[in-house]
Amino acid sequence: MLGIYFSGTGNTKYCIESFVKELDAKAKCMSIEDSKVLHEIEKSDFIVLAYPIYFSNLPKIMGDFILKNRTKFNNKKIFIIATMGLFSGDGAGCSARLLKKCGAKIVGGLHLKMPDCVGDVQALKKSKEENIKIVQEAIIKIKNSVESLKGGKPTEEGLNILCHLGGLFGQRLWFYNKTKEYTNKVKINENKCITCGKCIELCPMKNLYECDGKIKSKSTCTMCYRCLSNCPKEAITILGKQVHEQCKIENYI
Template structure:
């Protein structure tokens, strides 16, 4: 079973690749999280989690969901984390999650995909994004082959920098950066409601056909990157930057 969470499509893209190759059932965690669905998940073959990397770790929105949701059946669990550059010491926290859930940890693999976090960084333009995805294909294939063989992923790098980024910096990131208060909408907005529909935490409502953000945001960038009119900004950080998403 492949379970994926995706804000702008990177994780979904990888999950679909794995599903096509292995034929496993695929589960959209965005939908489950959005509907607060914590019903038991029956695993017949294996568990493959595919997620972005938020602050050098698996997104808290995903680990929280897994913690609250009962799983039965097969316990082997592989983790594929796409990232703009590094996954840090994400392994430490995934191992703890596996211990809490009784999963057999089969490793974590980082795969570099196009950056989407325009609240801080720059997303690539369309052509550069295609090049990054093309370069990721061998890593995706390698992940598929390892999972198919039932083998563990190679142990990822874990130096002092990685440990600091996934602990101190991650905590600072979620405390000070992951907020929705800087999101704004311009007159270009057509009131289509796509942002509200895509928000996994139901943090966006339409008021007079304009999005209004609440306080429960995970910074998945779905709203700002999927807006068909590029009417959403994140303060001044996103102004003039390419929006990235892959469908």
């Protein structure tokens, strides 16, 4: 068994590591950014796949990873975990449909509400105490899902047609353009930025770079909010105009 994931602010990483530990304490968990992940996928028959949901859709980086490596998923059994700030409808179904086309067998799905990671938009923001409770409730749900999987009755959240319609009409139709392609909306406040390079180091897309002593952005942001949540001077925004919260999982566990 293998756990593979994409995680921006740590929510998804925390959830899949908790799930896999409950299921098989000896199993590995790896980011899709790991250079050895494809080799490990080839060796594994059962995969737990996890990612956050953005506007009821897959992060572009995860969708591209699946399609680019479609042959690696042929004949694999896959359980899907989708994390979200509020609602996705068919969060697990978004990758399930792709993976089925790759020849994978989807054995179950789990939706987990986690603290919102969009740090430059005030909507959905909660107190630290509320976010701690959200994480605790997610852990209980993970334990119950693992027990169901061990018992041969895996949870199937986000995988049926009603879930698909919920995700489609709930958000995806209205915000499809936000996740269809990578975005160029990253903004660097030059008055705050100290050019420490932390954002460059953390960016999974290599979207940020230094030029003439300034941090600049290309047009390949996958909206993971890793840069915004780790900038020591809160100099980065993506969708909003100011940082309301740097939403890292470490704040809530």
